[in-house]
Amino acid sequence: MKKKLQNVIALSLLVMCSVSYAQPILTATGTNPVIGDSYTFNNGAYVSPGNSGVSQTWNFSSMSGTSAGLTNVVAPSITPNASSFSNANIAALNNTAGTCNYYKKTSSAIQSYGVTGSSTVIPYSNPEDFLHFPFAYTNTFTDPWEGQFSSGGYTFYRTGTTIVTADGWGTLITPAGTYTDVMRVHFVENYQDSAFLGTPYITTYVNDQYMWYKESVHVQLASVFILTPSTGSAYTGGTYTSTIVTGISNPEGFIGSSNIFPNPAMGKITVDFTLSENKSLEIQLYNEFGQQAAVNQSAEGVLGLNTITLNVATLPQGIYFAHILVEGNIAASKRFVVVK
DSSP, rough: HHHHHHHHHHHHHHHHHHHTOOOEEOHHHSSSTTTEEEEEEEEEEOOOOOOOEEEEEEOOOOOOOOEEEEEEEEGGGGGGGGGGOOOOOOOEEEETTEEEEEEEEESEEEEEEEEEEESOEEEEEEEEEEESSSEEEEEEEEEEEEEEEEEETEEEEEEEEEEEEEEEEEEETTTTEEEEEEEEEEEEEEEEEEEEESSEEEEEEEEEEEEEETTTTOOSSSEEEEEESSOOOEEEEEEEEEEEEEOOOOOGGEEEEEESSSSSBSSEEEEEEEEEEEEEEEEEEEETTEEEEEEEEEEEEEEEEEEEEEOOTSSSSEEEEEEEEEEEEEEEEEEEEOOO
């Protein structure tokens, strides 16, 4: 009896140890953003990133932040500057901030292909790797990247190297909640912007940033950073993420084919498409600046061919995109033009 009891205790200890030392692994399926995701970054002051290592607790519950507005993950084709980011297959659009980040996601990595601001478009000719998959504690990689953009009538060249390391895992506490099995990623960018402004101009930057990710959540839960330029003062800050809504990884799988006509259009457009099964549908229209038009149509989709007609006569002349949403997630997007 004593020997059996000892065996039970030994087995219990073994189970507890295996649980205690189970560490998260970030995968492409669980980490890459998908169309239909939405979230809010809350911008606040810098806080200490805490310690690296295993079974850590990072308590940022006192971090206060101001909402940067809702970010929606969409198809790049619906964004105003899609033509500058032809290699991207996903985009994070924030109409409030006037920014859009472009990414290419694969089963082995997520790469940044650049970003747009209110008046600047920065495409990368050599993308910047953000994460490799699978990514586990102590994994690390180094990636060179470069891009080119125009500002103030001058051409700037941006070149950099990024070092990414999974340096800790544990529990993260933010004002939005408590998250277990979180991976901390140390993200260090060294880059420079150079141009000829009558004389050579070069400014270098070091972005020392920590980000916290959880498998099955498609966006970082928190971050802190120190951005140090070669001229001027350093910039510091922190963020935490709230109102996280997760889309589905393959909404386009419900759509077999789609078409929109007439194109150009003056009065009405007809959108037809095939569905692989009965699903609730919605057509949403956006202009070329990513602003939603006040023309939408909901329907109960059926297996096979579906046809929906919308009146666009009241819309101003310009370029538009019709999003076909299946169960609330963008499954296809068609471009069309309204003429007067």
